[in-house]
Amino acid sequence: MIRIRLHMLLVVLGTAAAGSVLADENWLEFPGNEGPGQGKRIVFVTGDEEYRSEEGMPMLAKILARHHGFHCTVLFAIDKNDGTINPNEITNIPGLEKLAAADLAVIFLRWRDLPDDQLVHLIDYVESGKPVVGLRTATHALKLRADSKYRRYTWDSREEGYDGGLGRQVLGETWISHHGDHGKQSTRGIIAPGAENHPILRGIKSGEIWGPTDVYGVRLPLPGDSQPLVLGQVVEGMKPTDPPAAGPKNDPMMPVAWVKSYTTASGKKARVFTTTMGSSTDLENAPLRRLLVNACYWTLAMDDKITGQANVDLVGEYRPTPFAFNGFKKGVKPADLK
Numbered sequence: 001m002i003r004i005r006l007h008m009l010l011v012v013l014g015t016a017a018a019g020s021v022l023a024d025e026n027w028l029e030f031p032g033n034e035g036p037g038q039g040k041r042i043v044f045v046t047g048d049e050e051y052r053s054e055e056g057m058p059m060l061a062k063i064l065a066r067h068h069g070f071h072c073t074v075l076f077a078i079d080k081n082d083g084t085i086n087p088n089e090i091t092n093i094p095g096l097e098k099l100a101a102a103d104l105a106v107i108f109l110r111w112r113d114l115p116d117d118q119l120v121h122l123i124d125y126v127e128s129g130k131p132v133v134g135l136r137t138a139t140h141a142l143k144l145r146a147d148s149k150y151r152r153y154t155w156d157s158r159e160e161g162y163d164g165g166l167g168r169q170v171l172g173e174t175w176i177s178h179h180g181d182h183g184k185q186s187t188r189g190i191i192a193p194g195a196e197n198h199p200i201l202r203g204i205k206s207g208e209i210w211g212p213t214d215v216y217g218v219r220l221p222l223p224g225d226s227q228p229l230v231l232g233q234v235v236e237g238m239k240p241t242d243p244p245a246a247g248p249k250n251d252p253m254m255p256v257a258w259v260k261s262y263t264t265a266s267g268k269k270a271r272v273f274t275t276t277m278g279s280s281t282d283l284e285n286a287p288l289r290r291l292l293v294n295a296c297y298w299t300l301a302m303d304d305k306i307t308g309q310a311n312v313d314l315v316g317e318y319r320p321t322p323f324a325f326n327g328f329k330k331g332v333k334p335a336d337l338k
Helices: 002-018 053-066 096-101 116-126 136-140 165-171 286-299
Strands: 021-024 027-030 041-047 071-075 104-109 132-135 186-191 209-211 227-235 254-263 269-275
Touching: 027 053, 041 053, 041 096, 053 071, 053 104, 053 286, 071 096, 096 116, 104 116, 104 136, 104 286, 132 136, 132 165, 132 286, 136 165, 136 269, 165 254, 165 269, 186 254, 186 286, 209 286, 254 286, 269 286
Parallel strands: 041 071, 041 104, 104 132, 132 269
Antiparallel strands: 021 027, 027 071, 186 209, 186 227, 227 254, 254 269
């Protein structure tokens, strides 16, 4: 009996150490360990068809929970028929109501057309004045039907004063173009002139950031008080050692990470960080993981906690799937990621 109880205790402790507890069949919860983030809640909203946010964001959540103490929740696009994670399901992300208790939202969506009773939670969060981190396709997170109550937030909005929707107005840009040759040219991160001392860049050297996804095009200059932090050098190949692409693609280089503020309709001002990098395979690069971790601290106004030496090691095994449409792992439920 004592041996059985000891075994059960070890199982419980092992589960706690893993930092993952399934809260619901549709999402994951990662309770925070010791760290500066204790007491803060981060909600990750995932759903894109190509860049495997359903793989990368749980890993980033594990890092922030295990090494930094944040309580992290990861939401997924869930197939309505079988409850599996299905990034091609653009109309269903259960659990968005959890944003009401969040201190930070990390958004990695692509052209979602959520029903108004789900979308209201995301819009209420954005308009609350709380901070936002947007990754890769979050610039074009929403592609809403014409009768949506929240049509102004769609990626191609032409509403006066809200051009470009959530992407342009909140994050700093909407979908423009692939600036690099998609799938053939990768991205090297070069620190933008004048940004060297920004807290988000602590512990990161120019040229260290690299990812196999290509540079996105943006309109220059970025709007409002946007400050570029990292410029995307188009790399002539898919290896970090490949040389820069010759010609006009790197003259000028496009920003691939920047900060800005978003002023809500009620006059509240939120800190915002956006990067057009962030696919699951990009996250194999430790300097990029540091950039994202530092950005979470900065958006939460925890600048003094950014050391540049904080732990950004992967938690457990991480073998991300290469980016591709319809390349997601079929039949996976959130519980399987526990």
